[in-house]
Amino acid sequence: MTTIMDRFGPLIGLWRGPIVLQDGRKGIAEFSFCPHFEGNLIELVALSIDAETGESQAWGMAHLALDRAGRTVWRQFNQRIGFATLNEVDDDPGVLSASGSLSAGRQMMISIRQDGDELAVTVSSGMPDGPKTVSRMRRASRTLRERP
Amino acid sequence: MTTPLIKRFHDWLGVWRGPIEWSDGRRGIMEFTFESIFNGQAIEVRTVSFDSEGAPLTRGWGYLSLDRNGRVIDNIYFSDAGFSVLHEVADDPGMLSLHGPLPGNRNLDVAMMVEDDVLAISSRLGEGYAASDARPRTFTRMRRIGRSLAPREEAE
Amino acid sequence: MSNAMRLLPRWYGLWTGTSEHESTATMSVRTNILPVMEGRGFAMQTEMFDPSTGTFLRGVRFALAVGPDGRVQTVGYSTEMGVFGLEETPDDEDVLALSGVTESGIQLNVTYREESPDTLMFSVFWRPHGASLGKNARPGLFGRIHRRQPWRPPAPQGGGNPV
Numbered sequence: 001m002t003t004i005m006d007r008f009g010p011l012i013g014l015w016r017g018p019i020v021l022q023d024g025r026k027g028i029a030e031f032s033f034c035p036h037f038e039g040n041l042i043e044l045v046a047l048s049i050d051a052e053t054g055e056s057q058a059w060g061m062a063h064l065a066l067d068r069a070g071r072t073v074w075r076q077f078n079q080r081i082g083f084a085t086l087n088e089v090d091d092d093p094g095v096l097s098a099s100g101s102l103s104a105g106r107q108m109m110i111s112i113r114q115d116g117d118e119l120a121v122t123v124s125s126g127m128p129d130g131p132k133t134v135s136r137m138r139r140a141s142r143t144l145r146e147r148p
Numbered sequence: 149m150t151t152p153l154i155k156r157f158h159d160w161l162g163v164w165r166g167p168i169e170w171s172d173g174r175r176g177i178m179e180f181t182f183e184s185i186f187n188g189q190a191i192e193v194r195t196v197s198f199d200s201e202g203a204p205l206t207r208g209w210g211y212l213s214l215d216r217n218g219r220v221i222d223n224i225y226f227s228d229a230g231f232s233v234l235h236e237v238a239d240d241p242g243m244l245s246l247h248g249p250l251p252g253n254r255n256l257d258v259a260m261m262v263e264d265d266v267l268a269i270s271s272r273l274g275e276g277y278a279a280s281d282a283r284p285r286t287f288t289r290m291r292r293i294g295r296s297l298a299p300r301e302e303a304e
Numbered sequence: 305m306s307n308a309m310r311l312l313p314r315w316y317g318l319w320t321g322t323s324e325h326e327s328t329a330t331m332s333v334r335t336n337i338l339p340v341m342e343g344r345g346f347a348m349q350t351e352m353f354d355p356s357t358g359t360f361l362r363g364v365r366f367a368l369a370v371g372p373d374g375r376v377q378t379v380g381y382s383t384e385m386g387v388f389g390l391e392e393t394p395d396d397e398d399v400l401a402l403s404g405v406t407e408s409g410i411q412l413n414v415t416y417r418e419e420s421p422d423t424l425m426f427s428v429f430w431r432p433h434g435a436s437l438g439k440n441a442r443p444g445l446f447g448r449i450h451r452r453q454p455w456r457p458p459a460p461q462g463g464g465n466p467v
Binding site: 162163183186187189293294295296297298 | 317
Binding site: 016017018028029030049051052053054055056059137138140 | 165166167177178179198200201202203204290291293294
């Protein structure tokens with residue numbers, strides 16, 4: 001049986017790097033991906049930190065798991081838009097893209113591309129051509145594998 | 149039932165973050181997390197610092213507990229210093245001052261205080277047998293981030 | 305303040321006990337309640353084991369937080385039901401009650417009741433979304449967990465040291 005870890009195991013660990021939030025603020029992004037339940041669940045805890053003061057600018061978390069069809073379901077919370085459930089949409093191999101509906105007809109779209117020790121994240125939560133949150137992070141921990 | 153350790157360090161539990169500058173010119177953000185473990189028998193301390201691009205600078209762990217005399221013992225690892233067991237030394241009320249040996253004939257002094265949602269930490273790495281005030285010193289003031297992580301009835 | 309955000313800081317820590325499931329024998333339960341997102345939310349992770357073999361049977365992990373609209377909801381996952389989102393529902397002041405529909409279409413109702421400061425009772429009902437609960441419905445999962453205290457040697461009896 002394929003688990004979410006089979007597809008996204010290389011994400012596991014801690015990533016940090018510059019981020020520009022949708023509202024234009026700049027900071028340091030911190031994404032931590034951790035597996036649970038024998039690799040069936042990946043939990044993401046995400047944070048944006050003001051690089052001058054250390055204050056948290058934005059925070060949230062998400063659960064990533066596969067549905068019966070083997071597609072990723074992304075259930076998330078963040079302090080600005082609250083809770084949402086996103087479903088995987090087609091994208092290039094190696095890229096996880098998911099989208100879902102928010103209140104008031106808005107659409108949320110998230111895209112994660114991992115290439116070696118680099119992680120690029122794009123998030124939009126308004127109109128498709130509106131401003132986006134963009135971050136390019138580097139691995140800040142050793143590569144963590146659940147088990148050989 | 150509150151343990152003596154949690155009673156004393158209740159206000160410290162949580163996440164703290166603030167700017168830091170080292171004596172060698174490095175600058176970044178320092179983060180400390182104090183979390184009660186084993187029902188308040190010990191406090192796990194995790195620390196990390198990173199530069200303005202998010203690149204890691206330092207990291208460390210520690211376990212605070214009380215000895216039979218009610219004084220603090222802090223078993224730590226810090227990437228700039230290595231492993232050590234620090235013991236509390238006398239200081240002003242509200243201040244936690246610790247001292248301990250490091251590998252290679254070095255030693256470490258740490259002083260910490262929490263006041264009005266600010267955690268102030270100063271540390272000094274020493275080398276050789278004689279203490280000297282010329283030793284490099286690091287000082288940081290961090291603010292509480294998020295909510296206190298005080299457990300059980302302490303949270304109310 | 306919601307029951308969840310009032311009770312969970314008090315319940316923070318490790319709990320163990322047993323539970324009964326409608327289709328299996330008694331299971332050992334371990335629940336860890338811990339702060340997440342710098343204390344702005346709480347995660348609850350429950351694992352259930354076969355008490356004789358230690359085999360991991362089922363697990364649930366969810367995190368609760370207050371959304372911008374003031375409602376308490378979850379980000380959650382169950383090894384049986386997959387991803388789910390629950391919402392806190394009103395209940396007695398010593399009860400954390402959550403309900404919602406999983407991504408696979410199962411209606412879930414979860415309650416944790418503080419029986420004493422160191423004992424929690426929990427129950428979980430599930431049924432296909434839209435089906436009625438039924439008059440005599442019993443929880444599919446029911447259990448009681450106790451706060452873990454580190455073991456301490458008993459106080460000496462009588463006085464004086466044994467020779």
